[in-house]
Amino acid sequence: MNGTPSNPHTTPFSRLRAALTERITRMTTDPNLNPDGPAFHPLRDLPAGTIPCALCGVPVAMAGDRDIITVLSLGSQRDPNSAHPEALLRHAQAQETTLTMTRCDTCGERRAAAVLAVAEFPEGRGRFRQAVLAEDAAELALATAAALGIPLVLGSVRALRFALDYLAPLGHGLTWRGRYSPRMVAAARRDEAASAPFSAVEPELLDEARRTFAEMLAARTARVVSVAEPGGSGCYLCGVGAVEVLSSAKARAWTTLRLRPETVGGRGGDLVVASVCWRCNDEFERQERTVGDRLMQALVLRAAGLENHLAARDLILRPTAWGVLGRREPNQSPWQHLDLAGLRADIESGQTGIEVAR
Numbered sequence: 001m002n003g004t005p006s007n008p009h010t011t012p013f014s015r016l017r018a019a020l021t022e023r024i025t026r027m028t029t030d031p032n033l034n035p036d037g038p039a040f041h042p043l044r045d046l047p048a049g050t051i052p053c054a055l056c057g058v059p060v061a062m063a064g065d066r067d068i069i070t071v072l073s074l075g076s077q078r079d080p081n082s083a084h085p086e087a088l089l090r091h092a093q094a095q096e097t098t099l100t101m102t103r104c105d106t107c108g109e110r111r112a113a114a115v116l117a118v119a120e121f122p123e124g125r126g127r128f129r130q131a132v133l134a135e136d137a138a139e140l141a142l143a144t145a146a147a148l149g150i151p152l153v154l155g156s157v158r159a160l161r162f163a164l165d166y167l168a169p170l171g172h173g174l175t176w177r178g179r180y181s182p183r184m185v186a187a188a189r190r191d192e193a194a195s196a197p198f199s200a201v202e203p204e205l206l207d208e209a210r211r212t213f214a215e216m217l218a219a220r221t222a223r224v225v226s227v228a229e230p231g232g233s234g235c236y237l238c239g240v241g242a243v244e245v246l247s248s249a250k251a252r253a254w255t256t257l258r259l260r261p262e263t264v265g266g267r268g269g270d271l272v273v274a275s276v277c278w279r280c281n282d283e284f285e286r287q288e289r290t291v292g293d294r295l296m297q298a299l300v301l302r303a304a305g306l307e308n309h310l311a312a313r314d315l316i317l318r319p320t321a322w323g324v325l326g327r328r329e330p331n332q333s334p335w336q337h338l339d340l341a342g343l344r345a346d347i348e349s350g351q352t353g354i355e356v357a358r
């Protein structure tokens with residue numbers, strides 16, 4: 001059978017979608033791979049002679065000039081529903097493994113657009129000071145938009161800056177590579193691929209990405225105001241003295257947490273009331289409202305633009321909160337009291353550790 005697959009339930013919308021995914025439907029005559037078909041399954045066996053696209057997951061025929069992307073996986077995630085403790089143990093002991101992936105033509109074009117945008121609007125890099133980190137982040141932002149099916153053009157400093165801030169942190173989890181690295185999701189197999197671009201992405205992740213995309217669009221056009229710490233001090237964790245928020249969200253700029261200084265690099269086990277900025281508080285919410293090494297590490301890696309850096313994943317950093325240093329002058333930028341540039345250099349050279357800046 002050639003051309004558009006016949007389907008008695010075809011609607012104008014699904015015809016449009018079929019046209020958009022023509023590249024995919026042309027590749028195959030298998031009705032299970034037609035995204036509009038009743039038998040569509042998001043995953044397929046990896047055909048012989050192909051490797052998956054690291055971004056969207058579709059199989060790509062190997063050819064000499066393809067990018068080779070080596071993906072390091074630290075083994076399977078434990079399946080929390082497994083009834084077999086010995087299986088959990090085997091998973092935990094799984095060896096590191098590498099997978100070979102590439103970029104399909106469409107994702108290759110997206111990569112080129114990401115590299116171009118970073119070169120054209122260097123002020124849009126924001127916290128990603130190094131071009132290569134900004135390029136990776138811009139690619140993830142474009143991949144996020146592609147997974148959602150929403151057009152995104154990184155055509156200005158502002159567009160790039162907001163895409164990197166809002167979309168890049170989600171991107172890795174939406175990619176095919178993210179299924180395997182740093183740890184494989186429990187159901188992942190090495191010999192499978194996505195049936196259509198991004199078809200393997202979990203619906204909950206797409207919902208979160210859709211919400212974040214809407215927030216990004218709102219933020220890009222909204223008025224931004226700077227709100228100083230109410231007591232004239234700094235954020236207890238990152239030390240910043242003022243944060244930028246949308247004018248409609250001023251009330252969210254600062255909040256208080258009760259924490260023990262010994263859990264954030266200080267001394268003393270008594271609870272103190274700590275004023276924290278919305279960025280630190282958002283991460284606190286993400287970390288199941290627990291103050292400790294995990295929260296601190298996540299905040300510092302993000303501030304250093306290293307949250308997607310594989311070498312940073314298994315590190316144990318014990319950064320010191322600004323609030324335990326007894327300083328009066330707040331930081332101009334988050335975590336200025338730490339040597340973030342040194343941390344970046346260490347992680348990239350395979351060393352670890354973090355010092356309080358002198």
Ligand SMILES: [Zn+2]
Nearest residue numbers: 053056104107
């Ligand atoms: Zn792709």
Ligand SMILES: [Zn+2]
Nearest residue numbers: 235238277280
């Ligand atoms: Zn903070």
